[in-house]
Amino acid sequence: MGSELAQKLTSSDSVWKSIQNVLKEYINIRSFNTWFAPIELVNLDDKTIELKVPNRFFCEWIDNHYAKILNSSIVQVLGEPRKIKYHIKNSTVPESPYVATDLQPSANRNDNLHRMDVTVPKVHSPFYTRINERYTFENFIVGDGNNFAYAAARAVANSPGRTNYNPLIIYGGTGLGKTHLIQAIGNYALMQYPPTKVFYTSSETFTSHFINAIQQNRISEFSAYYRSCDILLLDDIHFFSNKGKTQEEFFHTFNDLHQNGKQIVLTSDRPINELEALEERLISRFKWGLIVDIQPPDFETRLAILRKKCDESDLDIPGDVLEYLAANLVENVRELEGALTKIMAQVTFTAAEPTLDLARKIVNEIGRPDKRMLTIEDIVEYTASVFQVSSDHLRAKTRKKDIVRARQVAMYLAKRLTDHSLITIGLHFGGRDHSTVIHGINTIEKQIQQNRELRQQIESMVKHLEYQK
Ligand code: ADP
Numbered sequence: 294m295g296s297e298l299a300q301k302l303t304s305s306d307s308v309w310k311s312i313q314n315v316l317k318e319y320i321n322i323r324s325f326n327t328w329f330a331p332i333e334l335v336n337l338d339d340k341t342i343e344l345k346v347p348n349r350f351f352c353e354w355i356d357n358h359y360a361k362i363l364n365s366s367i368v369q370v371l372g373e374p375r376k377i378k379y380h381i382k383n384s385t386v387p388e389s390p391y392v393a394t395d396l397q398p399s400a401n402r403n404d405n406l407h408r409m410d411v412t413v414p415k416v417h418s419p420f421y422t423r424i425n426e427r428y429t430f431e432n433f434i435v436g437d438g439n440n441f442a443y444a445a446a447r448a449v450a451n452s453p454g455r456t457n458y459n460p461l462i463i464y465g466g467t468g469l470g471k472t473h474l475i476q477a478i479g480n481y482a483l484m485q486y487p488p489t490k491v492f493y494t495s496s497e498t499f500t501s502h503f504i505n506a507i508q509q510n511r512i513s514e515f516s517a518y519y520r521s522c523d524i525l526l527l528d529d530i531h532f533f534s535n536k537g538k539t540q541e542e543f544f545h546t547f548n549d550l551h552q553n554g555k556q557i558v559l560t561s562d563r564p565i566n567e568l569e570a571l572e573e574r575l576i577s578r579f580k581w582g583l584i585v586d587i588q589p590p591d592f593e594t595r596l597a598i599l600r601k602k603c604d605e606s607d608l609d610i611p612g613d614v615l616e617y618l619a620a621n622l623v624e625n626v627r628e629l630e631g632a633l634t635k636i637m638a639q640v641t642f643t644a645a646e647p648t649l650d651l652a653r654k655i656v657n658e659i660g661r662p663d664k665r666m667l668t669i670e671d672i673v674e675y676t677a678s679v680f681q682v683s684s685d686h687l688r689a690k691t692r693k694k695d696i697v698r699a700r701q702v703a704m705y706l707a708k709r710l711t712d713h714s715l716i717t718i719g720l721h722f723g724g725r726d727h728s729t730v731i732h733g734i735n736t737i738e739k740q741i742q743q744n745r746e747l748r749q750q751i752e753s754m755v756k757h758l759e760y761q762k
């Protein structure tokens with residue numbers, strides 16, 4: 294071996310060792326041993342770092358769970374980011390769709406390696422929903438309103454399926470941290486023991502998966518998928534109200550998982566007893582476990598949350614501005630975050646100073662009554678009255694011309710005036726899928742261009758909905 298090559302190898306060896314050492318600081322030793330200890334560095338230049346992993350599953354797992362941590366460890370050691378390429382040990386021809394565009398075996402190696410790029414899109418079950426690694430216990434601020442829910446969530450995350458808290462149900466108003474906590478359970482369990490199968494899904498997505506599965510004759514795939522998890526995190530079960538069939542399916546999934554000692558965690562924006570149209574048998578199942586609530590944060594907690602968010606985003610905002618925000622935005626945490634995001638945008642894009650005046654302006658905007666959340670149901674009812682059709686028809690399958698028109702207008706308004714996804718909008722119109730919603734919205738957008746009368750009518754409806762509500 295020429296000495297230059299030998300030197301290069303040793304130095305890249307030590308580079309990988311250093312990266313591994315940084316990684317060890319971020320993740321627990323078990324996860325490190327599982328995922329990073331077996332990796333070897335194959336090649337390093339100033340653009341890419343090439344890693345040899347035992348199998349395909351590694352690339353996917355690391356990309357899904359440790360991408361950020363790995364990238365930042367690389368930056369810490371090398372000073373700059375690198376594009377990561379994976380080689381799979383002893384692989385024969387990789388199966389699609391993981392075949393990378395560049396299939397050249399690496400030049401100076403004779404073992405049968407193939408390159409794989411982490412950016413290749415993944416295949417997952419059609420029912421898969423990604424968990425957000427941003428939501429962790431570490432960045433969840435604990436205060437009076439949420440400490441019980443937090444403690445219960447931690448207990449469950451520590452020993453999923455092995456506490457009396459099964460199911461664990463967290464309820465509380467919107468924007469108080471339910472989604473954050475439920476996903477933190479998942480992230481924590483994955484860190485502790487990466488092979489854990491954690492499924493996170495909102496009840497809305499569960500419902501639309503279920504409807505699609507029925508339509509596409511894939512019910513058995515659907516139920517097998519949801520029954521294969523170790524931890525099921527189901528967000529916003531209030532969405533199940535009035536969805537009889539979905540509730541029934543969930544009831545059976547619930548029973549199976551529970552019997553097999555799998556952990557179930559649910560969230561709801563209302564106490565379980567107050568969930569209208571939730572089947573009695575589901576409610577009685579829920580009472581098997583532990584029900585905890587989250588209350589709005591007090592002033593100190595609000596301030597602590599703001600400080601934490603500023604730290605995370607490297608935002609330097611004076612204390613009195615933060616106090617002003619904490620004192621005036623009392624409803625929920627999402628609002629607090631929204632205010633910070635607005636301030637950040639102003640500071641970044643208009644070079645404004647983060648002053649009290651700016652904070653006042655932003656609090657006013659957020660607090661303005663016409664910003665009150667408009668619901669899709671408000672829009673459906675109002676549109677039905679304007680077009681003099683029954684709101685039930687808008688939610689039904691009828692294709693009568695005047696009803697189709699009114700329905701499309703309502704979809705258009707729902708898209709324009711609420712933050713709901715196309716999937717959600719479709720569900721409010723008799724479970725139509727999002728492509729139908731897109732079609733409806735496009736039709737109205739086109740007609741507005743051509744038809745002045747319709748345009749005026751819609752603008753006056755928008756005004757009505759925005760200001761009268
Ligand atoms: P919910 O699901 O109850 O409507 P979320 O979990 O989506 O609320 O919370 C809204 C936002 O506020 C999220 O970005 C979340 O990270 C943040 N948040 C809520 N509670 C806390 C907390 N106690 N500490 C830090 N961030 C929080």
Ligand code: MG
Nearest residue numbers: 471472473528
């Ligand atoms: Mg939520």
